[in-house]
Amino acid sequence: LSALAPAPAADEFRRKNRSLYDRTSGAVWDTVVYGDLHGGHEFINLGGAAIVDRVAAALRLGPESDAVEFCSGRGAVCRYLAERYGCRVLGIEWNARQIAAARDLKRRTPAAAASRIGFRRGDCVAWRPRRAVDAVLSIDSFMLLPSAAAALRSAWRGLVPGGRLAVVTLAAGRKIDHETRRFVWDEDGMASLHSAREYRRMLAAAEFENAAIRDESGRAIAAMARMDRALRLRQSAAKAADAVAFAGWIAVGEAYLEAFRCERLAYLLLTAEKPRKGRKPR
Ligand SMILES: C[S@@+](CC[C@H](N)C(=O)[O-])C[C@H]1O[C@@H](n2cnc3c(N)ncnc32)[C@H](O)[C@@H]1O
Secondary structure (H helix, E strand, O other): OOOOOOOOOHHHHHHHHHHHHOOOOOHHHHHHHHHHHOOOOOOOOOOHHHHHHHHHHHHOOOOOOEEEEEOOOOOHHHHHHHHHHOOEEEEEEOOHHHHHHHHHHHHOOOHHHHOOEEEEEOOHHHOOOOOOEEEEEEEOOHHHOOOHHHHHHHHHHHEEEEEEEEEEEEEEOOOOOHHHHHHHHHHHOOOOOOOHHHHHHHHHHOOOEEEEEEEOHHHHHHHHHHHHHHHHHHHOOOOHHHHHHHHHHHHHHHHHHHHHHOOOEEEEEEEEEOOOOOOOOO
């Protein structure tokens, strides 16, 4: 948040998280998000399978890889990676109901892939692995954290030397303003909107190397536009009880679309590596 608005307190984060993520199913989620936008995957992100594939490529995931996903939500990214790339993935997730949904997804996953995924409830910033991992990823979540810098340090600590990081996040665009920061906090609990330049500094401060930042805002715009079309198409056929939800999603979606198009928001893919010879863990 900007200097005008002090950082929200921890219990405010908890309240926001519960109001946003205790329930991520229902008419709009099931038909528009998981159905129309994500073709059956229960992703809660804008980039969908295409961005998860980019992340997997950047992390060079394969059957030998051990990965951790920060903020794993309903577990769909972990499942997708295990099924498509054969890697092992542990999801760390703060919200108890998201963890329950992820464990339910694991029960519905064919045994071979199910044996490669697991979910642990907790704050990713406090994550301390028993064994360091090859890869840390996070999709559409860093903007929700009180400190993205602390999450980067947590990822660094958990990686083996030479391990890779890939983070996809909503971020501050070139024309970010106070109203947009206020809007994304009120609507979606986003407290950490950083510019690409700020992320570059944070990655360097956390002692990552070979950092690269790609602007993927075009994907966010395409996803929002697609969701808008699906919402309007399905709205007329929706039950009366769901009318308020549809109208709300359409209004909020329009505001996001405008913010991305006017470069007040951006969608970034950050990749970096932990040096092979580094300092002692902090
Ligand atoms: C937008 S969802 C993304 C879920 C998933 N990455 C995906 O792409 O489908 C963000 C998730 O981050 C979780 N989260 C927020 N703060 C967290 C924290 N400090 N530690 C772990 N999870 C957190 C939320 O509960 C929510 O499930």
